[in-house]
Amino acid sequence: MLAKTFGGAVFGVDAYLITIEVSVGQGTKFFMVGLPDSAVKESEQRVEAAIKHSGYAMPRIKTVVNLAPADIRKEGSAYDLPIAVGILSASGQIQDTLLSKYLIMGELSLDGILRPIKGVLPIAVEARKNGFQGFILPKENAQEAAIVNNLEVIGVETLAETIDFLQGNKNIEPFWHETRDVFFEEINQFAVDFSDVQGHESIKRALEVAASGGHNVIMVGPPGSGKTMLARRVPTILPPLTLHEALETTKIHSVAGKLTTDTALISQRPFCAPHHTISDAALVGGGNIPQPGQISLAHNGILFLDELPEFKRTVLEVLRQPLEERAVTISRARGTVDFPANFMLIASMNPSPSGEFYDAQSGHPDSPTAVQRYLNKISGPLLDRIDIHVEVNPVPFDEMTADRKTESSSHIRERVIAARERQTKRFQEASIYCNAMMPTPMVKDVCQISSAGKTLLKTAMERLGLSSRAYDRILKVSRTIADLNNSTDIAVEHLAEAIQYRSLDREGWNG
Numbered sequence: 001m002l003a004k005t006f007g008g009a010v011f012g013v014d015a016y017l018i019t020i021e022v023s024v025g026q027g028t029k030f031f032m033v034g035l036p037d038s039a040v041k042e043s044e045q046r047v048e049a050a051i052k053h054s055g056y057a058m059p060r061i062k063t064v065v066n067l068a069p070a071d072i073r074k075e076g077s078a079y080d081l082p083i084a085v086g087i088l089s090a091s092g093q094i095q096d097t098l099l100s101k102y103l104i105m106g107e108l109s110l111d112g113i114l115r116p117i118k119g120v121l122p123i124a125v126e127a128r129k130n131g132f133q134g135f136i137l138p139k140e141n142a143q144e145a146a147i148v149n150n151l152e153v154i155g156v157e158t159l160a161e162t163i164d165f166l167q168g169n170k171n172i173e174p175f176w177h178e179t180r181d182v183f184f185e186e187i188n189q190f191a192v193d194f195s196d197v198q199g200h201e202s203i204k205r206a207l208e209v210a211a212s213g214g215h216n217v218i219m220v221g222p223p224g225s226g227k228t229m230l231a232r233r234v235p236t237i238l239p240p241l242t243l244h245e246a247l248e249t250t251k252i253h254s255v256a257g258k259l260t261t262d263t264a265l266i267s268q269r270p271f272c273a274p275h276h277t278i279s280d281a282a283l284v285g286g287g288n289i290p291q292p293g294q295i296s297l298a299h300n301g302i303l304f305l306d307e308l309p310e311f312k313r314t315v316l317e318v319l320r321q322p323l324e325e326r327a328v329t330i331s332r333a334r335g336t337v338d339f340p341a342n343f344m345l346i347a348s349m350n351p352s353p354s355g356e357f358y359d360a361q362s363g364h365p366d367s368p369t370a371v372q373r374y375l376n377k378i379s380g381p382l383l384d385r386i387d388i389h390v391e392v393n394p395v396p397f398d399e400m401t402a403d404r405k406t407e408s409s410s411h412i413r414e415r416v417i418a419a420r421e422r423q424t425k426r427f428q429e430a431s432i433y434c435n436a437m438m439p440t441p442m443v444k445d446v447c448q449i450s451s452a453g454k455t456l457l458k459t460a461m462e463r464l465g466l467s468s469r470a471y472d473r474i475l476k477v478s479r480t481i482a483d484l485n486n487s488t489d490i491a492v493e494h495l496a497e498a499i500q501y502r503s504l505d506r507e508g509w510n511g
Contacts, residue, residue: 001025003089003096005082006103006132008123009074012290012337013251015119015126017103019068020079022086027062034067037075046077047084049110054160059091075289078117081106081136084159085166098166102154103127104136112159116140118257121250124148134174136162142175143264144254147247179264180243186267187240188410194233195408199395203230206390206501208412211237212419213480214434215473216323216345216385218308220503221392223355227348230392231304234346235269236409238302239417245300248340252299256292270301272343276310284318290330290337295322298343308347309377316382319345323385326437345386349378357391375504384469387436387477389503419483435480440472447475453495460499474498 003022008015030044048058065083067074082104089096105123107115116138124145127135134152135145142155152174156162164170194204203219203226210217211234219227241249250266253259259266274283274294285293295303305311322328326342351357352371366374383389423434426446432438438446449457461471475490478498482490 001090001092003086003099005086005089005099007079007082007105008103008119008126009072010119010122010255011072011335012339013122013255013292015122016072017126017130018072018074018079020082020086021066021068022083022090023064023066024059024087024090025062028060029062031062031064032067033064034070035073036067036079037073039077040067040074040079043077043080043083043108046080046108046110047087050080050108050112050159051084051088053110054112054158054163056088056093056163057091059087063087063090073289076117077107077115078105078119080108081114081159081162084108085162088163094163094167101133102136102152102166103130103132103134104162106136106138106156106162108159114138114157114159114162116261118259119255120144121147121247121254124151124153125251127151136165140261143177143179143261144250144259146175146177147179147250147265177264183243183246183265183267190236190268190409192233193236193409194412195406197226197229197233197406198402199399200226200230200392203390203392204407204412206388207234208237208416209477209480209484209497209501210234210344210346210388211412212416212484213387213423213476214344214436215387215477215480216347216436217388217390218347218349218383218386218504219390219392220349220351222350222357222394225392225394227392228304228306231302231306231346231348232271233409234302234344235271237412237416238269238344239413239420241267241269241300249300252292252296252340256297258297270298271304272298272302273304273306276305276307278311278315280312280315280318283315284322284328285330285339288332290332290339292339293328295319295328295341295343296339299340301343303343303345305345305347308349309374313377313379317379320381320385347386348392350374351391357393380467383504384467384473387473388501390501391503415484418486419480422483422486435476435483438476443472443475447479447490449475449478449490449495450492453490453492456492456495457499464499464502466502470502474502477501 001024005020007018009018032041051058088094120141121144124135128148128151134154136154139155139157142153145153154172155175165172221227246265272294283294285296322341328339328341330337352366353374354365478490478494481494481497
């Protein structure tokens, strides 16, 4: 007999429909075809033990399992459940009435208990797209799949429970979760706040400008000056995730297996802070079956690189293309995968190998040459892609212990949202939504400056030795500052503030 069940394979951040065909007939042995990897091939032993422990019998005649289409590589253990159900149907032990109406996925333990799987959200989206009535999957994954509307999500715990449901012997209510209500409740709940930060008013202003225009930032300062503390609070002033952005972000984390069982929809912008020992592939993504890296996990959020010069040069250089394209392309022999990587980069670094700002008068332990060599670990092209450079000095004791309230993240966020709304209106005809994303031709139209502004900018570029890309960055940042001030035109003071955010462009900079 022949039976068909349906599952899904994840490639990139999208899923494909997989048909599991099982034929039981004359002969001996068990055959698995359709480009299965080792984990899928090993399902024979798991499926056989689970079927026996569930009170059914594994056929002792020729059994062929085909995973179609056969030219797509199948990996992982999530095909255990549809294979087991297909075997039982093909061998006549259960009816196949409902098999065509449900997509089925799940990993089986030897005793028939189901284990959670990853990549559930894109598979659920594909199930709805293909007109399935529902999705049968491990109960731990039901909350994640329930994000998708118009799809019955049936959470089961065992193979026996799955069979009882398909046979009509047990009624299981589709999992339903107020995902969107919870999402809108949690988008404004943060564990940290800018009101906790005493001092650093100029740095807060720079980060506000960065958040308003989606600009990349690098902070330079000695250890303990508050760089990490400030960076971790940037998500609290970014505009809240839209529902579309939340779904897009959740899909990436689902594919990477980073979602916890109690998380259905990511409600706050991601903050990824990889260690400086990270490899190229871990940062960008990779593997035989490409998986998203840290820059894709930071999509719609923050990628924080602490101690930037300590990262390997090759790791930093792979950032250049994603920073421009806001996506990363991974090519393998079996195909090419595009992962979204629209993140805001925040980096921090010490001003010298010893960690202190250079001062020739105080007998600094590092020579000017050592300081410059340290700074040169970061390439010029990468620095050009970072719009805002700021110096972070330690906060004086009196200011740090002052008993006064500082501005909260919610107040700063209101100004950021207002500035972003002006940019959304400006770019409504384009496929961008913030100033940092403007291509060069658009910069010339949007960031027009007065003759006085041109004179100021010309002087700054000549003295600082700025590149043409740095010129565009200054114009974009000045446009953001004007948006924050609700100004239609870019004034000289807006340009002056933007120019001062290019500290590392100063020739011979050493703090």
